[in-house]
Amino acid sequence: MSKVYVIGIGPGEEAYMTQAAKDGIEASNIIIGYKTYINLIEPLIKDKEVIDSGMKKEIERCNLAIDLAEEGKVVSLVSSGDPGIYGMAGALLEVKGQRNSQVQVEVIPGITAVSAAAASLGAPLMHDFAIISLSDLLTDWEVIKKRIHMAGDGDFVIGLYNPKSKGRVTQIEEAREILLKYRKKETPVGIVKNAKREGEEVVITTLDKMLEHNIDMLTVVIIGNSNTYIENGKMITPRGYKL
Ligand code: SAH
Numbered sequence: 401m402s403k404v405y406v407i408g409i410g411p412g413e414e415a416y417m418t419q420a421a422k423d424g425i426e427a428s429n430i431i432i433g434y435k436t437y438i439n440l441i442e443p444l445i446k447d448k449e450v451i452d453s454g455m456k457k458e459i460e461r462c463n464l465a466i467d468l469a470e471e472g473k474v475v476s477l478v479s480s481g482d483p484g485i486y487g488m489a490g491a492l493l494e495v496k497g498q499r500n501s502q503v504q505v506e507v508i509p510g511i512t513a514v515s516a517a518a519a520s521l522g523a524p525l526m527h528d529f530a531i532i533s534l535s536d537l538l539t540d541w542e543v544i545k546k547r548i549h550m551a552g553d554g555d556f557v558i559g560l561y562n563p564k565s566k567g568r569v570t571q572i573e574e575a576r577e578i579l580l581k582y583r584k585k586e587t588p589v590g591i592v593k594n595a596k597r598e599g600e601e602v603v604i605t606t607l608d609k610m611l612e613h614n615i616d617m618l619t620v621v622i623i624g625n626s627n628t629y630i631e632n633g634k635m636i637t638p639r640g641y642k643l
Contacts, residue, residue, distance in 0.1 A: 402469040402503055406489045408482045408510020412440035412597035416516065420508050425476050432465055433478035440597070441478065458488065462495040469503040482512040486533055486561055513620045514559035517592035520602050522634030524590055524622050528556050534571040535562035541571070548575050552582035557628065557637055560621040572615055576607060579623060583607055588624040590635045591615060604635055 405424035410416040425431065425444050435452045438445070453461045465475045479487035489507045496505060518525045530551040536544060551558050558579070564572045579587075585608035593601040593614065603613050607623060615621060628637040 516595035
């Protein structure tokens with residue numbers, strides 16, 4: 401039966417991918433996705449048809465997946481991490497709704513970047529947290545800034561996605577400035593590049609010094625709350641247990 405799987409492949413290594421994701425890929429005739437992600441799952445794809453698409457063509461990719469499913473194919477649309485977190489799941493369901501298409505859609509979750517990074521840092525997400533994308537391509541920077549203020553004021557641990565790209569460097573600086581209004585400069589900050597995949601780099605620093613380290617689009621940044629501390633090289637946010 402025609403169907404689109406929206407598959408979260410996790411950080412990239414097969415060990416961190418769910419069996420459901422592997423089964424979805426196995427059951428598909430055609431795999432659609434951005435080349436970097438396709439490369440990460442190369443061994444699973446075998447001789448299936450692969451449609452590689454450029455980064456900025458999300459809506460085209462969704463339309464193509466629905467076109468192929470309507471022709472009777474089973475299609476996998478692959479996303480890194482979790483497809484429902486800044487991934488392809490929303491776009492696909494929006495396009496399906498707009499087209500009034502009857503194709504079946506199944507979203508398969510994956511380990512998202514902040515979860516993978518947290519595991520490598522220790523246990524920084526043990527209390528309430530917020531994740532905020534610093535990309536202002538689809539969201540006004542004013543809205544993003546307001547959310548940083550609110551998360552800062554609410555003492556949430558904060559995970560920052562899309563923190564900095566070649567052409568977009570000031571947002572992470574502004575985010576830090578805002579958070580310094582609510583948090584001490586000694587607040588622990590974890591910076592993880594390529595979490596749970598080849599080339600992983602883990603840095604534990606402070607809100608004061610975080611900009612001295614490499615931050616790019618393959619990086620997620622986790623800023624502690626007022627109780628987060630560092631012990632034996634691990635970043636820990638206490639849950640509140642009496643020890
Ligand atoms: N759907 C993805 C997020 C896509 S947004 C997920 O659930 O993880 C892209 C951003 O995610 C990147 O700019 C980076 O901030 C973060 N990211 C994705 N994978 C990562 C990884 N393995 N290590 C560190 N950051 C990662």
